[in-house]
Amino acid sequence: MEQRTKNILLVVGLLTILFLAYHYSFAKTFTLSDELQKLEGQKAEYESAPIQLASLAKREKQLNVVLTKNNIEGNSLQYNLLQTLNVLSDTSNVKVIAFQEPHRFTDEITKKSTATYDFTLRGDYKALIGVVYALEQQYSFGSVIQVGFEKKKNFRTGVNYLECRMLLQRVN
Numbered sequence: 632m633e634q635r636t637k638n639i640l641l642v643v644g645l646l647t648i649l650f651l652a653y654h655y656s657f658a659k660t661f662t663l664s665d666e667l668q669k670l671e672g673q674k675a676e677y678e679s680a681p682i683q684l685a686s687l688a689k690r691e692k693q694l695n696v697v698l699t700k701n702n703i704e705g706n707s708l709q710y711n712l713l714q715t716l717n718v719l720s721d722t723s724n725v726k727v728i729a730f731q732e733p734h735r736f737t738d739e740i741t742k743k744s745t746a747t748y749d750f751t752l753r754g755d756y757k758a759l760i761g762v763v764y765a766l767e768q769q770y771s772f773g774s775v776i777q778v779g780f781e782k783k784k785n786f787r788t789g790v791n792y793l794e795c796r797m798l799l800q801r802v803n
Contacts, residue, residue, distance in 0.1 A: 709748065724755060724758045726753045734746070747800045759780070773802070778798075
């Protein structure tokens with residue numbers, strides 16, 4: 632045989648051996664290596680699960696503290712608002728005269744809902760401003776969008792009094 636034929640047979644034999652070695656041993660090794668990396672990732676996720684659970688429990692406690700700080704308890708915002716107004720009326724010289732059913736609006740495009748609470752309070756100016764300030768700053772019921780004061784007179788008794796109509800809006 633010639634040298635050139637020997638070289639061609641040597642290269643073809645070498646390529647055949649490399650192909651067989653890859654097919655029977657290297658391919659299995661690469662597959663096992665990929666599977667090992669996936670399993671190690673799952674192991675790390677399982678090991679970090681208690682840490683994540685503790686973190687979520689801590690976050691829940693923080694959110695409960697924030698809700699307690701903002702004086703929001705229970706599910707019904709309307710009930711909580713009315714309860715807060717009653718507490719504020721007990722501590723100041725204010726009476727809750729009217730509390731209307733909330734007006735609810737849902738935007739079709741953005742799917743955001745808006746609830747507007749309409750209520751009327753009666754008392755002196757300083758007490759009414761104190762209640763407005765408390766609702767705006769100390770509680771998280773929404774934003775006060777309108778406050779209207781009106782001086783009225785009871786013609787039977789001849790007494791003047793001040794009424795305050797408030798609109799409080801919450802966007803969900």
